[in-house]
Amino acid sequence: MRKFLGTLxxxxxxxxxxxxxxxxxxxxxxxxxxxxxxxxxxxxxxLTKFTDETGIKVETLYINSGWGEYCxxxxxxxxxxxxxxxxxxxSEGIQMFVRMxxxxxxxxxxAANPDxxxxxxxxxxxxxxxxxxxxxxxxxxxFSFNNVFMHFxxxxxxxxxxxxxxxNWTKDDLLAMxxxxxxxxxxxxxxxxxxxYNEYFCMEGWLxxxxxxxxxxxxxxxxxxxxxxxxxxxxxxxxxxxxxxxPIPEVNVNAIQQLIDGQVAMGSWGRWPTTSYINSNFxxxxxxxxxxxxxxxxxxxxxxxFVMKTSKHQDEAKKLxxxxxxxxxxxxxxxxxxxxxxxxxxxQKCEALGIPQNYQLFYNGEVPMKQVNAPVSFSEVSxxxxxxxxxxxVNKADVQSTLDAAADEINQALAG
Amino acid sequence: MAENTGLARPGRATRYMRNxxxxxxxxxxxxxxxxxxxxxLFIFGPIVLSAVLSFFNYSLIQxxxxxxxxxxxxxxxxxLVSNSFVNTFKFLLILVPIHCVLGLVLAFMVxxxxxxxxxxxxxxxxxxxxxTASVAIAWAYLFSTDTGVIxxxxxxxxxxxxxxxxxxxxxxxxxxxFSFWKxxxxxxxYYYIGLKNIPETYYEAAQIxxxxxxxxxxxxxxPLLTPTAFFVVxxxxxxxxxxxxxxxxxxxxxxxxxxxTVALEIYERAFLQTKIGYGATISFTxxxxxxxxxxxxxxxxxxxxxxxxx
Numbered sequence: 001m002r003k004f005l006g007t008l009x010x011x012x013x014x015x016x017x018x019x020x021x022x023x024x025x026x027x028x029x030x031x032x033x034x035x036x037x038x039x040x041x042x043x044x045x046x047l048t049k050f051t052d053e054t055g056i057k058v059e060t061l062y063i064n065s066g067w068g069e070y071c072x073x074x075x076x077x078x079x080x081x082x083x084x085x086x087x088x089x090x091s092e093g094i095q096m097f098v099r100m101x102x103x104x105x106x107x108x109x110x111a112a113n114p115d116x117x118x119x120x121x122x123x124x125x126x127x128x129x130x131x132x133x134x135x136x137x138x139x140x141x142x143f144s145f146n147n148v149f150m151h152f153x154x155x156x157x158x159x160x161x162x163x164x165x166x167x168n169w170t171k172d173d174l175l176a177m178x179x180x181x182x183x184x185x186x187x188x189x190x191x192x193x194x195x196x197y198n199e200y201f202c203m204e205g206w207l208x209x210x211x212x213x214x215x216x217x218x219x220x221x222x223x224x225x226x227x228x229x230x231x232x233x234x235x236x237x238x239x240x241x242x243x244x245x246x247p248i249p250e251v252n253v254n255a256i257q258q259l260i261d262g263q264v265a266m267g268s269w270g271r272w273p274t275t276s277y278i279n280s281n282f283x284x285x286x287x288x289x290x291x292x293x294x295x296x297x298x299x300x301x302x303x304x305x306f307v308m309k310t311s312k313h314q315d316e317a318k319k320l321x322x323x324x325x326x327x328x329x330x331x332x333x334x335x336x337x338x339x340x341x342x343x344x345x346x347x348q349k350c351e352a353l354g355i356p357q358n359y360q361l362f363y364n365g366e367v368p369m370k371q372v373n374a375p376v377s378f379s380e381v382s383x384x385x386x387x388x389x390x391x392x393x394v395n396k397a398d399v400q401s402t403l404d405a406a407a408d409e410i411n412q413a414l415a416g
Numbered sequence: 417m418a419e420n421t422g423l424a425r426p427g428r429a430t431r432y433m434r435n436x437x438x439x440x441x442x443x444x445x446x447x448x449x450x451x452x453x454x455x456x457l458f459i460f461g462p463i464v465l466s467a468v469l470s471f472f473n474y475s476l477i478q479x480x481x482x483x484x485x486x487x488x489x490x491x492x493x494x495x496l497v498s499n500s501f502v503n504t505f506k507f508l509l510i511l512v513p514i515h516c517v518l519g520l521v522l523a524f525m526v527x528x529x530x531x532x533x534x535x536x537x538x539x540x541x542x543x544x545x546x547x548t549a550s551v552a553i554a555w556a557y558l559f560s561t562d563t564g565v566i567x568x569x570x571x572x573x574x575x576x577x578x579x580x581x582x583x584x585x586x587x588x589x590x591x592x593x594f595s596f597w598k599x600x601x602x603x604x605x606y607y608y609i610g611l612k613n614i615p616e617t618y619y620e621a622a623q624i625x626x627x628x629x630x631x632x633x634x635x636x637x638x639p640l641l642t643p644t645a646f647f648v649v650x651x652x653x654x655x656x657x658x659x660x661x662x663x664x665x666x667x668x669x670x671x672x673x674x675x676x677t678v679a680l681e682i683y684e685r686a687f688l689q690t691k692i693g694y695g696a697t698i699s700f701t702x703x704x705x706x707x708x709x710x711x712x713x714x715x716x717x718x719x720x721x722x723x724x725x726x
Contacts, residue, residue, distance in 0.1 A: 072476075072690050079476040100477050187571065189562065248582045251668045252556030253563065263563060380689045387673055394582045394671035 027316050028057040031305075031324075032077075032087040034070045037062035039333065046332045050323050056316045067092035068379035078102065078310055085311040086320050088143070090303035091131060092201075095219075096376045098134045103306035105137035109318035117141075120325050123342045127369050128302045140304035141325035144338035146270030147298045147369070148196075148205030149361060150291075154284040156181060156190070156265035164286045164358070167296070171235070174291045178245035181265040189247075194258055194267035195236040195393055197249030200382040201301055201372050202268050203389065207232050208370055210293040214385055214410070219375035222410035224385065225403040228294070234399045237392050249393055259285075270301075271362055274336040277355055286357035289367065298369045302341065339363060380413040463703060469696035476690055487697035497698060499673055500681040504657060507677060510592050511656045516649055518596065519603030520641070524633070526604075527611045537608070544601035552665035555594050556581065559666075581667055584674035591662045591675060598662075603648055610644030611637065642721040650713050657706050678702050 033043070040062060047058045063073050071093040077084050089097050097103055110117040120141045121129060128142040152164055160180045165173055174193075181192035196202035207213055212228035215221065223229065239246040247264065249255070256273045258264045260282045268290060277285055289296055305324045307317040323329060327342055331349070334340045339362050340349055346363035353359070375381055388406035391397040470487055472480040491497050526536045543551070558565050559580035567577045580590045614637065622632045638645075660679035663669055669676030678698065686695025 068688055072687055075476040075690055100475070102477060188568070191562070247562040248579065250556070250560055250581055251670065252553055252581075252666070253560050258563070377689075383684060383688065387670075390670040391672035395584060395674065397672065 026055075027313050028059060029085040029311075029313060029317055029320055030059050030061060030083050031320065032061045032063060032074060032084055034065065034067065034088060034090075035062050036064045043333060046329055049328070050320065053323075054316075054319060056313075056320065058320065068382060071096060071379065074102070075100075078308065083312075084308050085313055085317040086305050086307055086324070088303055089140075089306050091301040091372050092374045092378050092382075094131060094139075095374055096378055097306065098139060099376045102309060103139050104309040104311070104314060105139055106141075106307060106318050106321060107138055109322060110138060113322060116322050116326070119327075120342070123327075123344055125341075125343070125365060125369075127300065127371070128341050131302050131371055132304055140306050140321060142302050142341040143304045143325055143330065144334055145300050145302040145341055146201075146272065146338055147300050147362070148202050148268050148270055149287040149289060150266050150268050151259060151273060151356060152266045152286045152288070153259050153262055153264070154286055154357070156262050157286075159183075160265070164288055165291075167289050168292050169288070171291055171293050175243070175245075178239065178243065182243075182245050188263075190262065191247050191258075191264045192245040192266065193239060194255035194264040195239055195246045195249060196268050197255065197389060197393060198251065198386055199269075200385055201270075201299065203385070204372055205268060205290055205299040206236075206293075208297045208299050209290050209295060211295060213373055214381065215373045215375060215414070219373065220414060222407035222414070224388070224410060225400070225407040230400055230403055232293070233389070233392050233403060236389075237396065237399060240393055241396055271339050271350075272337050274353060274355060278336055278353075283355050285355060287361055288358060289361065296367050298367045299372055300369045301372045301374075303338070375414060377413045377416070381410050384409045384413065463700075466696045466700045466703070469693050470700045472693040474692040476692060480693065483693070487694050488701075490694065491697050491701065496673065496676070497678075497681055500676050500678045503673075503675060504659065504677045504679075506588065507591075507659050507663075508653065508656045510588060511595055511659070512649065512652050514592060514596055515600060515603045515652050516645065519600055519648065520607045520645070522600065522604045523607030523611055524637070527608060540604050541601035543598050546598075548598060548661045549665055551598065552594065552661065555590075556666055559590050582671055584671055587667050587671065587675050591666055594666060595662050603652065606644055606648050607641070610641050614640045639722050643723055646713075646717050646721045650710060653709060653713070654706055657702065657709075 031047075040060060043060055047060065051057050063070050065073065067090055071089075074084065074087055074089075089103075124142050128145055132138055132140045132142060154164075157164065160183065162177055162180050165177065178192035181190075183190045196206060204214060207229055210228045210232045212223065212226055212232060214224045214229075216223050236246075240248055247253075247258075255264065255267050256269065256276050257280075259267045259273075260276065260280045277283070289298070305321045307314065307321055311317045327345055330340045330342055331345050334345075334349060336353055340346045343363065343365075347360075350359040350362050373381075384406050388402050391402045392399055469480070471482060471484060473483050473487070474480040522540060526533060526540070529536060557563075559567075561567060561577050561579050561582050564580070566580065570576070570578060579586050581587055618636050618640065619632065622636050627635065658679050659677050660683065663675040663677055664680055664683070667675045669680045679702075682695050682699050682702070685691045685698060
């Protein structure tokens with residue numbers, strides 16, 4: 001009897017050991033991404049390679065919203081006990097994400113897979129990498145990024161006999177160009193420029209070039225009402241009301257579509273409009289740095305894949321994060337839209353797409369970069385900033401007093 | 417023993433009746449159960465939860481922290497919240513009369529029309545069954561200042577651009593126009609059914625007495641329609657207090673915060689900023705205001721609503 005029990009116990013132990021890898025191979029992870037899901041089939045087919053390599057299945061979930069709302073939806077899913085193992089997150093939500101203790105660090109994965117980690121880290125700029133390190137812990141590898149450039153409708157420029165400006169163009173150059181580009185066609189006014197509206201990221205790109213920002217460097221105080229910032233908001237208001245070079249921005253009017261249709265000749269975005277350009281077969285488009293008001297400092301926002309602390313499959317999830325940050329996946333998934341962080345891949349992808357003209361600016365790294373201001377209370381701060389912009393550019397409110405009020409509100413939000 | 421008392425037979429009957437009543441009650445409760453459980457789960461439960469959450473700071477991920485009346489104190493000092501209540505009252509003053517009066521006018525006119533009545537009914541009610549989001553986007557394009565079709569025709573006729581959605585006053589006008597077009601069908605339908613339910617004999621009597629159309633309307637139709645009008649006013653007031661779709665889709669609360677309503681405020685605080693406790697405070701306050709206004713309306717109905725015309 002004792003022998004029988006002993007054999008049974010040994011058998012159980014052996015089966016248990018065999019069952020552990022079997023269990024891992026049967027694991028299904030849930031991966032959340034932001035977007036409308038148009039790339040779901042590409043993603044799913046790429047992920048089959050990961051499943052073939054590791055035996056780990058991955059279910060994908062697209063959340064169609066802005067970054068603020070995306071963060072909230074992830075929080076709701078986690079709080080509701082939904083199975084969520086890996087999620088993409090951008091600069092806008094990383095601070096909040098980490099400070100709330102939602103993701104798990106991946107230092108153990110990096111230590112266990114030094115070659116994989118080194119291959120990624122060696123091909124990524126230090127600025128982008130730093131965005132994922134908090135209190136000495138690494139939470140993710142960078143995946144893709146965006147800056148802000150001025151996009152030009154070349155047909156409109158040709159009609160007006162204007163050329164794409166040089167990289168060091170100034171405010172005076174901008175105004176002179178706007179004057180030439182503001183015309184009328186078939187009784188409809190054709191504007192020179194779309195001011196950056198409802199775009200927290202793009203707006204701050206302009207502020208950086210004027211030596212301003214929404215917040216100070218450690219996100220403890222609002223600087224949105226600094227003289228440099230006021231100057232920039234005043235310029236946007238003037239472009240609409242004083243000079244008549246820009247249309248009054250509206251919530252439901254898509255400025256990228258206005259650029260494609262020639263209703264405006266220029267507007268400021270990252271690389272994401274390339275998706276709309278391709279869909280509209282709009283190829284006569286070029287980019288340049290934003291005007292050099294006081295300096296040329298490129299804003300950037302970067303995203304990466306994070307392992308959720310609540311995931312029951314930490315090792316498998318970290319393995320997935322490593323794989324998603326590999327050139328194989330990045331190269332297969334990113335085409336138009338965001339710029340791949342891997343420098344070797346960025347040049348290749350931008351070149352393959354071929355639009356806009358001057359696409360080298362997306363990756364050449366000649367200009368210093370600074371990350372978008374994204375404090376823990378990002379969604380509150382962004383809401384305040386966008387409301388102030390609406391007051392100034394739509395409601396024609398006094399710039400200084402509106403920004404003073406916005407600064408007070410931001411300071412309260414930062415204080416928690 | 418019981419058989420010897422001579423009370424066995426009536427006792428059995430009483431027991432039978434009692435059991436039958438019990439069974440009737442039970443089946444009644446069973447029939448009520450689905451509706452009651454739905455009410456408890458989806459209406460009463462959230463109200464209680466909202467009241468409880470008002471006293472906490474809660475961000476979904478971290479555990480709720482009791483803050484007493486802190487959220488209420490903050491709310492009373494919050495200029496954005498007070499602004500959103502003011503805006504909601506503005507919508508109340510604009511939209512409730514539009515829906516309650518114009519819905520009645522349309523219903524009265526259609527009910528008196530002899531030809532194409534069903535076509536008019538369909539045309540008026542049709543926008544109510546279309547998804548608000550899709551038509552709101554179409555309206556936003558129509559009313560766009562620089563590229564909208566409406567302004568194109570205004571310019572074509574020699575006029576100038578109207579800032580339909582980018583001027584704080586005109587934004588209310590545009591939202592009112594949209595709300596009228598989109599939602600008048602429901603109010604119209606209530607009134608139309610109410611008008612059809614008025615017995616014909618009253619009109620015949622008025623005709624015999626030589627009453628004019630106007631006199632018949634004010635002395636016969638309107639008094640007999642007061643129960644419907646009361647229902648329409650109460651539901652419209654409650655609906656406009658919670659107005660969300662129209663400002664969210666057409667102006668997103670702008671320009672600035674000119675059309676930001678309480679429902680938009682709750683949405684932003686609770687679901688975008690994940691301040692669930694603070695959002696619940698505003699939400700519970702709105703509930704109390706709606707409750708008070710509705711009780712006031714029910715108390716006031718005795719003075720103007722006529723139920724005993726049958």
